[in-house]
Amino acid sequence: MFRRALPIALLATYAAAQTSTTCNPLHKTCPQDAALGTTYETTFNESMTEFDPNFFNITAGADLITFSAKGAELTITNQGDSVTVQTAFYIMFGRVEMIFQAASGVGIISTYNLLSDTLDEIDLEIMGGNTSYVSNNFFGWGNTSQFNSDYEPTTGSQWSNGAMGAMHNYTVDWEQEEIRWWMDGDLVRTQPYLPVGEYPQSPSFLKFGIWAGGDPTLPKGTREWAGGDTDYSKGPFTMTVQSLKIIDSHTNVSSYEYGDNSGSWESIKATPGESNVYKAMHQKSFSQKTSEQWNGLSTGAKIGIAAGIGGAFLLAFVLFVFYCMRQRRQGKAEKALADRAWEAQQAENVEMKGQMSAYQSQMKKGNFAVSHMGHGERF
Numbered sequence: 295m296f297r298r299a300l301p302i303a304l305l306a307t308y309a310a311a312q313t314s315t316t317c318n319p320l321h322k323t324c325p326q327d328a329a330l331g332t333t334y335e336t337t338f339n340e341s342m343t344e345f346d347p348n349f350f351n352i353t354a355g356a357d358l359i360t361f362s363a364k365g366a367e368l369t370i371t372n373q374g375d376s377v378t379v380q381t382a383f384y385i386m387f388g389r390v391e392m393i394f395q396a397a398s399g400v401g402i403i404s405t406y407n408l409l410s411d412t413l414d415e416i417d418l419e420i421m422g423g424n425t426s427y428v429s430n431n432f433f434g435w436g437n438t439s440q441f442n443s444d445y446e447p448t449t450g451s452q453w454s455n456g457a458m459g460a461m462h463n464y465t466v467d468w469e470q471e472e473i474r475w476w477m478d479g480d481l482v483r484t485q486p487y488l489p490v491g492e493y494p495q496s497p498s499f500l501k502f503g504i505w506a507g508g509d510p511t512l513p514k515g516t517r518e519w520a521g522g523d524t525d526y527s528k529g530p531f532t533m534t535v536q537s538l539k540i541i542d543s544h545t546n547v548s549s550y551e552y553g554d555n556s557g558s559w560e561s562i563k564a565t566p567g568e569s570n571v572y573k574a575m576h577q578k579s580f581s582q583k584t585s586e587q588w589n590g591l592s593t594g595a596k597i598g599i600a601a602g603i604g605g606a607f608l609l610a611f612v613l614f615v616f617y618c619m620r621q622r623r624q625g626k627a628e629k630a631l632a633d634r635a636w637e638a639q640q641a642e643n644v645e646m647k648g649q650m651s652a653y654q655s656q657m658k659k660g661n662f663a664v665s666h667m668g669h670g671e672r673f
């Protein structure tokens with residue numbers, strides 16, 4: 295079905311890899327990572343106004359995101375634009391299933407990556423000027439001397455105009471024994487386990503978005519890797535994400551902790567309990583249910599309540615409102631607690647702040663995590 299078309303070594307002339315982390319557990323003791331500990335699934339649509347902050351953090355380009363009936367639209371219009379969305383939770387082995395339409399445009403990269411605090415990384419990268427291939431990659435410990443990129447041909451009628459013509463299902467299974475990359479249900483790559491430092495095996499969050507690898511300000515190697523220089527007059531360039539499903543292999547765990555500095559999967563400890571995501575998901579379904587119940591009432595019933603006809607009904611309503619307010623207060627208290635925990639965690643990382651903001655300003659320039667040590671420069 296999908297033949298492995300080109301010799302990997304010839305293609306792997308440039309590595310786009312994450313090169314900084316807030317706290318690297320290979321070198322010190324770091325705060326625990328919030329776990330997903332369940333399955334998170336969402337379909338994006340026009341009634342949404344933002345990526346739910348319970349589950350996502352926007353680290354670049356919040357104002358470049360819109361929602362339509364097709365999904366979440368991440369758009370580059372001007373030089374310097376990029377969008378980066380990341381999950382507020384980590385998984386420890388599991389599956390990512392994202393259905394999206396990649397942005398077209400030379401040098402425009404639509405991507406998702408699993409990333410860990412030790413800079414283990416699993417990538418999917420789609421070059422918007424290349425209708426023939428979709429690329430994927432992985433790294434251990436952010437080591438850009440590892441050339442693991444692969445290019446999967448987009449053959450078959452559903453791939454007309456490559457990845458840019460329609461929505462496609464890109465799924466990654468990340469397990470201890472192997473990693474599998476799928477495209478529209480076809481298994482396109484299988485990578486068996488390698489030693490620690492070469493094979494991703496530490497708690498990872500998902501990061502996805504769009505950036506211009508072909509921006510004229512970036513090094514030549516990056517632009518070549520991206521497929522050429524971006525011509526912004528051909529924009530806007532939009533990546534449309536229809537849906538996302540993330541499965542954590544561990545269930546009913548609230549956080550992940552590194553037991554030592556080895557970075558090995560065997561050293562990772564999971565704390566049992568309900569994760570913040572799990573709690574947020576269940577709180578959400580409660581409020582959704584109550585609003586659906588209210589919407590489901592007939593106009594007469596609503597008027598009845600409003601007018602106070604039927605003492606029992608009114609009493610029940612008052613009690614119901616009271617209950618809701620209590621629930622909300624509890625929710626607020628929990629959030630305040632979580633915020634304080636996060637602030638404390640930030641305080642511990644304060645010595646890394648300089649590095650973080652340098653990285654963030656790199657993002658604003660449209661640089662989605664490229665190592666300038668890539669070999670493209672040398673070839």
Ligand SMILES: *[C@@H]1O[C@H](CO)[C@@H](O)[C@H](O)[C@H]1NC(C)=O
Nearest residue numbers: 336337338339340341342582
């Ligand atoms: C959009 O998604 C939300 C949350 O899943 C759902 O409640 C709503 O019905 C959806 N709206 C449309 C128009 O599909």
Ligand SMILES: *[C@@H]1O[C@H](CO)[C@@H](O)[C@H](O)[C@H]1NC(C)=O
Nearest residue numbers: 350351352353380381382383
């Ligand atoms: C999430 O966003 C908040 C607010 O911008 C930020 O303070 C925090 O560092 C982010 N958290 C993660 C896990 O990136």
Ligand SMILES: *[C@@H]1O[C@H](CO)[C@@H](O)[C@H](O)[C@H]1NC(C)=O
Nearest residue numbers: 305423424425426427445521
């Ligand atoms: C598409 O990518 C493949 C693999 O890197 C490369 O050989 C080919 O030249 C690219 N095509 C275009 C139009 O960039």
Ligand SMILES: *[C@@H]1O[C@H](CO)[C@@H](O)[C@H](O)[C@H]1NC(C)=O
Nearest residue numbers: 435437438439440441491492
């Ligand atoms: C990076 O990976 C290469 C290839 O696996 C290996 O030879 C090299 O020692 C690694 N470098 C570091 C700093 O771990």
Ligand SMILES: *[C@@H]1O[C@H](CO)[C@@H](O)[C@H](O)[C@H]1NC(C)=O
Nearest residue numbers: 391463464465476478479480
């Ligand atoms: C996406 O692909 C995966 C892997 O083939 C498959 O298990 C899953 O059911 C697909 N999702 C949808 C919504 O078709």
Ligand SMILES: *[C@@H]1O[C@H](CO)[C@@H](O)[C@H](O)[C@H]1NC(C)=O
Nearest residue numbers: 545546547548565566567568
């Ligand atoms: C989740 O873990 C907690 C703490 O170990 C336990 O009390 C609870 O029963 C577990 N819940 C489920 C659904 O397994």
